[in-house]
Amino acid sequence: MHRPWTADELEYLKSHYGKMPTREIAAVLGRTPASVKSKANYIEIAYTKPAENVVRKFPPGIRDYLIGESL
Numbered sequence: 362m363h364r365p366w367t368a369d370e371l372e373y374l375k376s377h378y379g380k381m382p383t384r385e386i387a388a389v390l391g392r393t394p395a396s397v398k399s400k401a402n403y404i405e406i407a408y409t410k411p412a413e414n415v416v417r418k419f420p421p422g423i424r425d426y427l428i429g430e431s432l
Contacts, residue, residue: 371404
């Protein structure tokens with residue numbers, strides 16, 4: 362049987378999802394990584410990678426406006 366999410370847990374999830382690893386959020390909340398991902402998806406929190414990870418995919422010399430067009 363599952364344990365209902367509290368308002369504090371939901372607030373923590375909204376504040377930290379996408380900014381720290383899911384397994385760490387799960388450990389703090391005492392939940393599984395799968396339940397954290399499931400709840401985030403259910404309440405429509407998008408997991409976005411930090412922008413610096415996207416920029417690193419491109420070789421040096423590529424102009425910012427070209428990177429923006431490829432996203």
